[in-house]
Amino acid sequence: MAWNEPGNNNNGNNGRDNDPWGNNNNRGGRDQGPPDLDEVFSKLSQKLGGRFGKKGGVPSFGGGGSAIGLGLIVVVLAVVWVFSGFYTIGEAERGVVLRLGKYHHTVEPGLNWRPRFIDEVTPVNVQRIQQLQASGLMLTKDENVVNVEMVVQYRVSDPYKYLFRVTNADDSLRQATDSALRAVIGDSLMDSTLTSGRQVIRQSTQVELNNIIDNYDMGLTVVDVTFQDARPPEQVKDAFDDAIAAREDEERYIRESEAYKNEILPKATGRAERLKKEAQGYSERTINEAHGQVAQFEKLLPEYHAAPEVTRDRLYLDTMEEVYSRSSKVLIDSKSSGNLLYLPIDKLAEQSAGATQTKRQAKSGAGYDQIELDSQRTNTQDSSSTRSTSTRQGRY
Incomplete structure (x- = not known):
């Protein structure tokens, strides 16, 4: 039942004794003023302090319980301070620790602890490029x-x-x-x-x-x-572009000339080497021919001493044969026979020139005997063919 509820008149004071503000002596009505807050808090503090002080509950700020209350507050603050000191450094970071504003040490990645309000940690990424x-x-x-x-x-x-x-x-x-x-x-x-x-x-x-x-x-x-x-600066960019283009053309021409040199020089070197080898071959061939002629002369000299007339006639005939082989004139003994001979002069001249050239080439090589034999065989066949043709024409 409320303190001012009608009928709650224990002492005939119409409930004034149940006033929680302690205004039992007030006359009520218009003379009753507002409660005093300082007095209210003071009484509330005394009641709480008395009850919890006896039972070991939350201490009050007065009497013997105030020390216990302060100690508990200190413990709570200490726990909060300890847990607030934990921090984490990333894998790519290193932590620079300042203790009271002065460098103390550098911490590695992971979970670390610092004394709050004493140490200050600055993480620095050491792997980022x-x-x-x-x-x-x-x-x-x-x-x-x-x-x-x-x-x-x-x-x-x-x-x-x-x-x-x-x-x-x-x-x-x-x-x-x-x-x-x-x-x-x-x-x-x-x-x-x-x-x-x-x-x-x-x-x-x-x-x-x-x-x-x-x-x-x-x-x-x-x-x-x-x-x-x-x-270059924009003001002279066009001029520099022209200069760069000219420089590039110069480099291109140089590369082209080098390529041409690399192409021509090996050919010229090969041609010079070939001419040199040919000259050396000609020199050796001429020297060998001279040595052969000398050896032939030395071999013929004893025969000349043994039979001068025969040797002189043989040399004369060989010389005349070589001279007349280069001539386009043909000599015919008309008194030896009354038959009319058909002579293909152009063919005979070509065969004679070919035989002479073959003989010259064969003399400078190792196969001279075989070539000479083939040449004689060819001349013999040609002569036989010519005589046969002339005989048939003479008969007709």
């Missing part, structure tokens, strides 16, 4: 201006140096790349920069960039350097 681009108008050694673009790929090798050796390692690397590229371009000619010297420029820039990184101790490692593009 990052890249930056450097470009701009640069002056070459021959005082020409080119527009150069280069891409640098790098990764973090030392997390502590990457974070604290320089103010901003990425920006420092960009400035170092620009400096190294300008130094290399400044030592190169424009033609080599635009054409054949690109690979040399790339390697030189990478070496120069590594030297700068080592000197500043940035904690970075350059993975690759790519020389993307090098072109």
Whole structure:
């Protein structure tokens, strides 16, 4: 039953004794004011402290239970602090630990713990390949201006140096790349920069960039350097295109001339070698013929001494035969016979010339005897055929 419910009149006070605010002496009605909140909380605290203090429950803030309550709060806060110190470092990361703002150590991937509010951990990815681009108008050694673009790929090798050796390692690397590229371009000619010297420029820039990184101790490692593009300024691009086209034509003509040289030179060398071999063969053949003639003369000399007249007649006949074989005139003894002879002069001249040439060739080779025999056999057959033909015509 409510404290102010009608009929609840234990002492004839119309329920005023049941007022929870303790206003039993108030006259009620319009003279009754609002309760005092400070007094209410004070009484509530005393009641709770008395009950839980005796039973070992939640302590109050007054009396002997206040120490126990504070201890419990401290324990709870300590547990929360311990559990809040656990953290995880990824597989590709390394954690840089600062204790009270000073570098302490570097942690490996996995579950780790730190004292909260004392240590601060900064994870750094050491496996990701990052890249930056450097470009701009640069002056070459021959005082020409080119527009150069280069891409640098790098990764973090030392997390502590990457974070604290320089103010901003990425920006420092960009400035170092620009400096190294300008130094290399400044030592190169424009033609080599635009054409054949690109690979040399790339390697030189990478070496120069590594030297700068080592000197500043940035904690970075350059993975690759790519020389993307090098072109003249737009104002003179047409003139440079014409110059490049002329240079390409020059190189093409040089390659064509080299190809022609490689084609002609072996043929000329082979032809010269063949002529040399032919000359050597002719020389040896002429010398051997001379030696053969000398040997034949030396062999004929004793016969000449033994029978001079016979030998002289034989030499005369052989000489006349050789002389008349080259003549187109034919001599006929008309007194020896009354028969009319038919002589094919043209055929006889061709056969005589062929026989003489065969004899000359056979004398210089090893098969002279066989060729001579075949020639004599051919002449004999031709003579027999001629005599037979002439005899038949004479009879008619």
